[in-house]
Amino acid sequence: MASTRLLCLFNAKAAATKTLARAGWSVCFRRNVSSSPSRLQHCMSAWVIDQYGTNGALTYTEEIPVPTVNSPSEVMIKVHAASLNPLDISMRGGYGATLLKLRRDPMSVMGNDHDSEFPLILGRDVSGVVVDCGSEVTHVAPGDEVWAAVPPWKQGSLAEFVTLTEYEVSHKPKLLSHTEAASIPYVANTALSALVNAGGLCRDSSSNKRVLITGGSGGVGTFSIQLLKAWGAHVTVTCSHNAEGLVRGLGADEVVDYTAGDAAEQLDMMEKFDVILDSVGGETELWAMGLLKPWSGAKYVSLVTPLLPNTDSMGMLDGLLQAGLSLQSKAIQNIISSGVFYRWGVYAPDGPALDEVSKLVDAGKILPVVEAQFPFAQVPQAFLKLDQGHARGKTVVRVAEEDDGRAEELVQNSRMETAVESEQEGQRTAEQNQI
Ligand SMILES: NC(=O)c1ccc[n+]([C@@H]2O[C@H](COP(=O)([O-])OP(=O)(O)OC[C@H]3O[C@@H](n4cnc5c(N)ncnc54)[C@H](OP(=O)(O)O)[C@@H]3O)[C@@H](O)[C@H]2O)c1
Secondary structure, rough: OOHHHHHHHHHHHHHHHHHHHHHHOOOOOOOOOOOOOOOOOOOEEEEEEOOOOHHEEEEEEEEEEEOOOOOEEEEEEEEEEEEOOHHHHHHHOOOHHHHHHHHHHHHHHHOOOOOOOOEEEEEEEEEEEEEEEEOOOOOOOOOHHHHHHHHOOOOOOOOOOOEEEEHHHEEEEOOOOHHEEEEEEEHHHHHHHHHHOOOOOOOOOOOOOEEHHHHHHHHHHHHHHHHHHOOOOOEEEEHHHHHHHHHHOOOOOOEEEEOOOHHHHHOOOOOOOOOEEEEOOHHHHHHHHEEEOOOOOOOEEEEOHHHHHHHHHOOHHHHHHHHHHHHHHHHHHHHHHHHHHEEOOOOOOOOOHHHHHHHHHOOOOOOOOOOEEEEHHHHHHHHHHHHHOOOOOOOEEEOOOOHHHHHHHHHHHHHHHHHHHHHHHHHHHHHHHHO
């Protein structure tokens, strides 16, 4: 009962800060490093895995330590919604374990702590409210509604709270609910990293570019179509026949149904492309290179890379070496034979990029594509949905259900608490002055 009460007060602060700020109150809950107060809850609920496996490995617990702010640049977020990505399915089964473990804990390279990543929390997207900030955080403050993509080497968002660096966090688009917002950050950071860093595109250089997106109906595809159309590019998409309406509705100029015959043949009859974003991989890579404009700086960017699988199967050094050699030999081969660039696109945490996406969303140029949503209690069902494939946009988990009826009470609690804090602060100052 006591812990429930503490949780109420904790939650109240996030909700109340905004309400009080709007009402002209000056409220500041910012604290120094490692200062998350002990009066707050110590444990939170989360879906975790304690070993790699199938859906049965997912376990609900209320005993995960709350991830408090431990460095000056960290931001602690109360999660309202999370979304799932294919990476969550893969990570549930151990994908990327070798490299991600090293990123989490460089000492793991010594090989003396085999299970150091468990209990592991999955979930790569978050939309929520800031509840605590390190002393050097300036861009966001407690009470702010934010969104972020959680890097795979950090504890995920299928939990009550997640802690990230300020750089990874961005203000959520005002027009979106948390459920809608959670569908975007990870695919947005991936698409932007792939299209900008590897594909050489940007807002001001895309208007005369022809871009092909393979796998246009999934999370990355549905976002990328909208981003590229907002930037003025001509967008061709491959997808199944029953996704044509969706991708055309998002702005795709031309659509190739890969289930109705040879997609390569159909695409070969079209004008060649400046950039290909390949989110299908495998055999696609074999024919896609020939669809690029030769000797004109055209780029093929694959999101399906052997980097993590190689390190998992061959070990760190051999895996990295093999992946590097494979990338280099394909890049050299393609540039010599037809003057096209072969590259890999990878997710990169980037809050400032999400700031730009937020503007596009609020301008109505990018819409969230939420195919399915599940309550927090049904996280395993959400994984099963993703496991089935054939995504049409994103699957979202509502981590905190809104409870408007309780909000007023929480604001009252917070007002009382703020008044008590002010009084105590005043007493302390008076005592110090006497000394
Ligand atoms: N490198 C990175 O950092 C990074 C980051 C994010 C994602 N990724 C990878 O990128 C890929 C796409 O991610 P996502 O989130 O968009 O996945 P997703 O949401 O599962 O979407 C995949 C889409 O591709 C369609 N599809 C399957 N086979 C196809 C084919 N042969 N031709 C055209 N479309 C096809 C699927 O629908 P149908 O089966 O019904 O056609 C589905 O709509 C995944 O492999 C993911 O692991 C990599």
